[in-house]
Amino acid sequence: MTAEEENLRADARANRDRILDVAREALAADPTASLSSIAKAAGVGAGTLYRHFPSREALVLGVYRTEIDALVDLAPRLLAKHPPLEAFRLWCDRLAKFGRMKYGIADIVHAATSEQNIQETYGPLINAVREMMDACKGSGDIHPEVDAEDLLMLLGLLWRIPPNAAGQARTKRLLALIFRGMGAKNTAAPDAVPS
Amino acid sequence: MTAEEENLRADARANRDRILDVAREALAADPTASLSSIAKAAGVGAGTLYRHFPSREALVLGVYRTEIDALVDLAPRLLAKHPPLEAFRLWCDRLAKFGRMKYGIADIVHAATSEQNIQETYGPLINAVREMMDACKGSGDIHPEVDAEDLLMLLGLLWRIPPNAAGQARTKRLLALIFRGMGAKNTAAPDAVPS
DNA sequence: TGAAATAACGGAGAACTCTCCGCTTAGTCA
DNA sequence: TGACTAAGCGGAGAGTTCTCCGTTATTTCA
Structure with missing residues (x-):
């Protein structure tokens, strides 16, 4: 279950962490915050967010x-x-x-x-x-x-x-x-x- | 629980029935059929469909x-x-x-x-x-x-x-x-x- | 029967989700 | 250290959901 976190290229890992940070705050403020707004706030494209977290559920699970x-x-x-x-x-x-x-x-x-x-x-x-x-x-x-x-x-x-x-x-x-x-x-x- | 079906203007009622007919078939063929496609197939605007069934769930419940x-x-x-x-x-x-x-x-x-x-x-x-x-x-x-x-x-x-x-x-x-x-x-x- | 009132329509449009794919860059190896 | 090679990026775009509101049709009632 750590496979998703190891074997990641440095930039990928940094992006992943940044997305989680942003998502934690954004979702706490508003559980319906749009994924695209989270992507933008994290300074990544939608594709990057979706690659790391293929669905809203995956992101939420990541956050918690x-x-x-x-x-x-x-x-x-x-x-x-x-x-x-x-x-x-x-x-x-x-x-x-x-x-x-x-x-x-x-x-x-x-x-x-x-x-x-x-x-x-x-x-x-x-x-x-x-x-x-x-x-x-x-x-x-x-x-x-x-x-x-x-x-x-x-x-x-x-x-x-x-x-x-x-x-x-x-x-x-x-x-x-x-x-x-x-x-x-x-x-x-x-x-x-x-x- | 019949309030939603009575007190409806004739055209509204006809639309409602037509939507349900179309939705029954469309959803049976593909449970993920888009609501807009159902609206189009029923010959009504999206607004009309959503007025009758404010959400996908409502439509499904109506169908069943x-x-x-x-x-x-x-x-x-x-x-x-x-x-x-x-x-x-x-x-x-x-x-x-x-x-x-x-x-x-x-x-x-x-x-x-x-x-x-x-x-x-x-x-x-x-x-x-x-x-x-x-x-x-x-x-x-x-x-x-x-x-x-x-x-x-x-x-x-x-x-x-x-x-x-x-x-x-x-x-x-x-x-x-x-x-x-x-x-x-x-x-x-x-x-x-x-x- | 002929307006007036109002219920209902419908589609343009804003916002969103998710995918696709050409481009960029980190890691590697001679 | 300079290229080579994937891993990773990111945004354009297709397809949806749902809303808003000007337009249209049905009732009602005088």
């Missing part, structure tokens, strides 16, 4: 790469400190919270689920989920036939929920439903969700 | 309105013939099947979940779900706190699954997970899903 990596890193750390099921619950809460912060951009990420050019960023996320699920299966906390990709699909849904009070309640209900659907017993207090 | 209505009508008929939970399961299977047939268009429908101008078509679907869920709650088959809109969000997800063999397996797994999440006991044979 850091946050996604952090989420991936979090998984083993939680597993080390908590029983599997609890670790998994906490991780999902964090994932939901991340989506809540990025609402308006989240649907783009979600739409990207099945695109190949996204798999590179998406893959590590799947691995993190799988790792946690395997731990939970090992401890008998969830059904063994539940699939990591299935689950990530469901979790991606959480990112499409508006970040208001009603949305937070819905997130809580859906997470509860999903965990129950995976066969988890009601061990966690439903109010233990950190804000 | 018949099928959606059929799905809505199906709910009470199933409830009359089967125990609540079984009726609900059968209905969800039909919903999944519908999505499978319309793959490529389904994501558009899914994306429209929170748009107001879609609520008219979306509303009856929610009502159908609520009706079945209430029956299931009445018979104690599912948890009382599960929400109809939550569930429809989850079911909408099924429409985004590719209609191949792997996709069908995933659909089955997800439906099983969702029903388990709602608190349903494993009553239905997992192979009872009609193709």
Whole structure:
């Protein structure tokens, strides 16, 4: 997953970084900012932007790469400190919270689920989920036939929920439903969700 | 929900019908057919098409309105013939099947979940779900706190699954997970899903 | 029936996405 | 260090989406 960043000619790499910098600001200010305006602001042609990020989704994923990596890193750390099921619950809460912060951009990420050019960023996320699920299966906390990709699909849904009070309640209900659907017993207090 | 069809001037209504006719064919042939090409084929200006259907989603929902209505009508008929939970399961299977047939268009429908101008078509679907869920709650088959809109969000997800063999397996797994999440006991044979 | 009122039309045009391909330049090797 | 060779650039342009608003048609009602 670093292949896209290494083996790049110096100028290409500089352009890539510059585009990401500009895009981070532009998208934060307005999630619908046009790609051509981002290209112009970064001082590159549209072709250059599209070569590096073939779609809006790819660019967004690039921009939030850091946050996604952090989420991936979090998984083993939680597993080390908590029983599997609890670790998994906490991780999902964090994932939901991340989506809540990025609402308006989240649907783009979600739409990207099945695109190949996204798999590179998406893959590590799947691995993190799988790792946690395997731990939970090992401890008998969830059904063994539940699939990591299935689950990530469901979790991606959480990112499409508006970040208001009603949305937070819905997130809580859906997470509860999903965990129950995976066969988890009601061990966690439903109010233990950190804000 | 008929307000959009009544109170229309004669020419407007004729245009609306013609657009739907043309769009049905054009979208069946190519789900990415441009809206301007559809407008041209229907012999109306772009403005007219957009006034009737403010977005691609609205047009698609209009085109599949018949099928959606059929799905809505199906709910009470199933409830009359089967125990609540079984009726609900059968209905969800039909919903999944519908999505499978319309793959490529389904994501558009899914994306429209929170748009107001879609609520008219979306509303009856929610009502159908609520009706079945209430029956299931009445018979104690599912948890009382599960929400109809939550569930429809989850079911909408099924429409985004590719209609191949792997996709069908995933659909089955997800439906099983969702029903388990709602608190349903494993009553239905997992192979009872009609193709 | 003949205006007046207003619902609806339709296409020009602004803004955008994405591709194509001739040109430029970084890396390489004798 | 001077060319050679791809990798990379960038902008023109084709195709879209969606809006705006002057024009046209349908109702209504006197």
